[in-house]
Amino acid sequence: MGRTIAQKIFDDHRVGTPDADMHVIRLDAVFCHEITTPPAILDLERRDKDRVFDPDRIKVVIDHVSPAKDSKTALQGKILRAWAHRHAIKDFFDIGANGVCHAIFPEKGFVRPGYTVIMGDSHTCTHGAFGAFAAGVGTTDLEVGILKGVCAFKSPETMRINITGHLPEGVYAKDVILSVIGRIGVNGATNKVIEFAGPVVAAMDMESRMTLCNMAIEAGGTCGICEPDRTTVDYLWPFIKDQYDTPEAALADFARYLPDADAVYSTTIDHDVSALSPMVTFGYKPDNVKPVAEMAGTPVDQIYIGSCTNGRISDLRIAAKVLSGQRISDNVRAIVSPATPKIYAQALEEGLIKIFMDAGFCVTNPTCGACLGMSNGVLAEGEVCASTTNRNFNGRMGKGGMVHLMSPATAAASAIAGSIANSTLFNG
Amino acid sequence: MKSFNGKVLFLDRSDINTDEIIPAKYLTEISREALAPNLLEDLKMDGFDPANDIAGKAVVVTRANFGCGSSREHAPWALEVNGINLVVGESFARIFRQNMFNCGMMAVELPADTIDALFATFAGRETTATTDFEGGTITFSAGDVSRTVPFKISGFDADLVTAGGWVEYADANY
Incomplete structure (x- = not known):
C-alpha cells in the first residue's frame, strides 16, 4: 500500500509502538524557546534528570518577549540561557542574534526533508514546508524530547489538499491558507497531517510554503507538509553542499520522501485559487474568513506586519511595494x-x-511579542488590529482587542486607508 | 493517580481555545499555582462568569475541539491547579489532549449524542461526576437523576494516567 510523506518519515523514525495506534518516533531536532522550555528545564531538575539527549540536535532561541519586558520574562531568559550554556548547546540565539523561532531556524538550515522536529510551540507545523514532519507539542512532550530524543504520536493520517489553478496577481499564500481554513474549519484537520500539493504549491517559494504550513494548526492539523523539490534543494543548498555533489543528487535523495502515487489519504481536496481574492478574518476564529472586498472600510486602530506567518523578507517586500x-x-x-x-x-x-x-511605521526588533499580546504592540480594550499574524482569538493581542488576519499586502493597504482595504487600490 | 470525581462545570461551546483557557500574558509565570485565578478568563460565552462558576468544580463537560490553538501546557496546568483533572467533550485538539494525558490528567471523548444528552439533562443543575477508571464509566448525578456513561481511552493513555504522566514512563521505556 502506498505511503504519504508523513507515513514514510514515521517508518524511518519509529522506535516503539506502545499501542496499536501510537508511534514513538526518534527526533532529528528539538527546538526550544523561553516560554515553554523553562518549565521543562525546572521539571527535569526537580526529577534529577537534568540531561539532554544530544546538544547538537537541540536548537534554542529567546523570541517571544525580546528583549525582556519585566522581571518575569527576564527570569525566563535567564533559566534558558543558563541551561543552554551548561549543556553546551551551541545553537543558542540570544538577544541580538535572535529572531522568531519559525523564521530563524529554517534560515539557519536546521530543517531538512525527512526530518522529525518538535517544539513547545503550536506553529512548529511551519517546518513541514521542507518536507519534514514538524509538530507543536506541550511542555511535557518537549521535556521528554530534550531528555530522550523521542516523542509519541498517533498514526499520521494524511489529508491531501491540492492547490490548483493560478494564483491571481495581488493574492498570496496567506490568502490561500485563510481560504483553506475557511473551507475545512478550525477542526477540519484535527489529528491529521495536511499535505499541500498541486501546481500552485509547486510554483511557490519556500517562504510562501512556510506561510501555508504555518497555519495548518489553525485547522487543527498536526503538521502541514510540502513535497521536497528543486525549490527546497535550492533554499537548503548553502547548508547541504558538502553532503551532496550536486543539487540534482540532493533532489534524488530527497525523493525518498515524496508520497507514493497510490498513497492512501483520509481526504483529498482540490482547492482552485484561480478566482480567489484577498481574504481577511472576521470574528474570533481563524475559519471566520471573508473576501477583503466584503470587509472593506472596517476601521482599525493598529496595523501589525510580522510574526512566524508573515515576517519574512518577501512579506516585507510586498508590504513595502x-x-x-x-x-x-x-x-x-x-x-x-x-x-x-x-x-x-x-x-x-x-x-x-x-x-x-x-x-509612518514603527520598526521593532525581531520578536513574537504583539502576536500573542505579550509585548511590542498590545491592544487596549475595544481596539482593532489589522494583522499578518495567525490567530484572531478573543483577547489574543490584548484583553478586549479584536484581530483581523490578512496578508502583508492587505495590511499595508489597510494602514494607508486607516480601515480594511484591498492592496490593488494602492498597487495599481 | 489523580482524582476524576467532583462537581461539573458545563461549557456549552465548541472550539474553546487555549488562549481562552489561559491568556498568553500569564505565560510569563514560572509557577503553575500562579495561573489559578486566571483560568478561562477570556472565555466569551453567554451566562458564563469565571469569577463565580469555576470555584469548587472538578470536571469540565464541553463540546467539540476543546483546547484548540496554542500548544501551551499552561492550559491543563491552569485546570489542574483549580482542582480540575478531567475534561469530557465530543472531541479535543490533538496537542491539548496529549498534554492532558502527559500530565496524568484525562481528556475523555464521548459521542455527540451522549454529550447532547448530558447537557440536556444536567447543564444548569448542580451535578457531580464519579469516575470508575478501571470499569471505564463516568456517573453523572444531580438530585435524584443519575446517568452512567461508558468511556474508552487507549491502553497507552491509561498507562500515562496510572504512571502520573509521560516523563517517568518515557525515561523508563526509551
Whole structure:
C-alpha cells in the first residue's frame, strides 16, 4: 500500500509502538524557546534528570518577549540561557542574534526533508514546508524530547489538499491558507497531517510554503507538509553542499520522501485559487474568513506586519511595494517587526525599512511579542488590529482587542486607508 | 493517580481555545499555582462568569475541539491547579489532549449524542461526576437523576494516567 510523506518519515523514525495506534518516533531536532522550555528545564531538575539527549540536535532561541519586558520574562531568559550554556548547546540565539523561532531556524538550515522536529510551540507545523514532519507539542512532550530524543504520536493520517489553478496577481499564500481554513474549519484537520500539493504549491517559494504550513494548526492539523523539490534543494543548498555533489543528487535523495502515487489519504481536496481574492478574518476564529472586498472600510486602530506567518523578507517586500511613497492614515498606528536579524539587515539594505519609516511605521526588533499580546504592540480594550499574524482569538493581542488576519499586502493597504482595504487600490 | 470525581462545570461551546483557557500574558509565570485565578478568563460565552462558576468544580463537560490553538501546557496546568483533572467533550485538539494525558490528567471523548444528552439533562443543575477508571464509566448525578456513561481511552493513555504522566514512563521505556 502506498505511503504519504508523513507515513514514510514515521517508518524511518519509529522506535516503539506502545499501542496499536501510537508511534514513538526518534527526533532529528528539538527546538526550544523561553516560554515553554523553562518549565521543562525546572521539571527535569526537580526529577534529577537534568540531561539532554544530544546538544547538537537541540536548537534554542529567546523570541517571544525580546528583549525582556519585566522581571518575569527576564527570569525566563535567564533559566534558558543558563541551561543552554551548561549543556553546551551551541545553537543558542540570544538577544541580538535572535529572531522568531519559525523564521530563524529554517534560515539557519536546521530543517531538512525527512526530518522529525518538535517544539513547545503550536506553529512548529511551519517546518513541514521542507518536507519534514514538524509538530507543536506541550511542555511535557518537549521535556521528554530534550531528555530522550523521542516523542509519541498517533498514526499520521494524511489529508491531501491540492492547490490548483493560478494564483491571481495581488493574492498570496496567506490568502490561500485563510481560504483553506475557511473551507475545512478550525477542526477540519484535527489529528491529521495536511499535505499541500498541486501546481500552485509547486510554483511557490519556500517562504510562501512556510506561510501555508504555518497555519495548518489553525485547522487543527498536526503538521502541514510540502513535497521536497528543486525549490527546497535550492533554499537548503548553502547548508547541504558538502553532503551532496550536486543539487540534482540532493533532489534524488530527497525523493525518498515524496508520497507514493497510490498513497492512501483520509481526504483529498482540490482547492482552485484561480478566482480567489484577498481574504481577511472576521470574528474570533481563524475559519471566520471573508473576501477583503466584503470587509472593506472596517476601521482599525493598529496595523501589525510580522510574526512566524508573515515576517519574512518577501512579506516585507510586498508590504513595502504597497507603502512606497505613501503615508499611513492619521487614524492608525503601524508596526513592522522583521522576523530575524538577517531579514532586518536585508530590509535595511534593500531600502524597505526606509519605506516603512517614511510611511509612518514603527520598526521593532525581531520578536513574537504583539502576536500573542505579550509585548511590542498590545491592544487596549475595544481596539482593532489589522494583522499578518495567525490567530484572531478573543483577547489574543490584548484583553478586549479584536484581530483581523490578512496578508502583508492587505495590511499595508489597510494602514494607508486607516480601515480594511484591498492592496490593488494602492498597487495599481 | 489523580482524582476524576467532583462537581461539573458545563461549557456549552465548541472550539474553546487555549488562549481562552489561559491568556498568553500569564505565560510569563514560572509557577503553575500562579495561573489559578486566571483560568478561562477570556472565555466569551453567554451566562458564563469565571469569577463565580469555576470555584469548587472538578470536571469540565464541553463540546467539540476543546483546547484548540496554542500548544501551551499552561492550559491543563491552569485546570489542574483549580482542582480540575478531567475534561469530557465530543472531541479535543490533538496537542491539548496529549498534554492532558502527559500530565496524568484525562481528556475523555464521548459521542455527540451522549454529550447532547448530558447537557440536556444536567447543564444548569448542580451535578457531580464519579469516575470508575478501571470499569471505564463516568456517573453523572444531580438530585435524584443519575446517568452512567461508558468511556474508552487507549491502553497507552491509561498507562500515562496510572504512571502520573509521560516523563517517568518515557525515561523508563526509551
